[in-house]
Amino acid sequence: MxxxxxxxxxxxxxxxxxxxxxxxxAFGCVTRPETALxxxxxxxxxxxxxxxxxxxxxxxxxxxxxxxxxxxxxxxxENSQERAKRKVKEARMRKKFERMQKRRTANRV
Structure with missing residues (x-):
């Protein structure tokens, strides 16, 4: 319990x-209602x-x-240009980790 x-x-x-x-x-701004996640x-x-x-x-x-x-x-x-740059950077890192993981699994065999 x-x-x-x-x-x-x-x-x-x-x-x-x-x-x-x-x-x-911000000061003097109208606040928007909170959204539930x-x-x-x-x-x-x-x-x-x-x-x-x-x-x-x-x-x-x-x-x-x-x-x-x-x-x-x-x-x-985050404007659209910054968002696109972040997405490209994240994709690059994801591919890098996938290559590293592939190399690790290839070495085990």
Whole structure:
């Protein structure tokens, strides 16, 4: 029971973190209503499982979902040219890691 309540506290902390990346409204500007993110991350905690491993699995699921990265990108305004440059850079890094992974798997055989 304590583990379940701890996970609810952890989820509440995640919601607070996601609000931390929201841009602050400028002085005198009309604020827009907050939008809810469709975050549906769920982990099942076993009876004898240590809470540290559950937290580690939860963090891994959060990072795999990509919500925090998206929130970091939306923290500041990014025009279309900057967005295109970032996407090209991310694609370059992704291809580089794929080549490295391919080399590693080829060396194992």
């Amino acid at each position: 304590a583990r379940v309540s701890f996970l609810f506290v952890l989820l509440a902390a995640l919601a607070t973190i996601s609000n931390a990346f929201a841009p602050a409204p 469709p975050v549906k991350i769920k982990i099942v905690v076993g009876d004898g499982e240590p809470i540290e491993s559950a937290i580690r699995r939860f963090k891994r699921e959060v990072s795999k979902s990509g919500h925090l990265i998206e929130l970091r990108h939306k923290r500041y305004f």
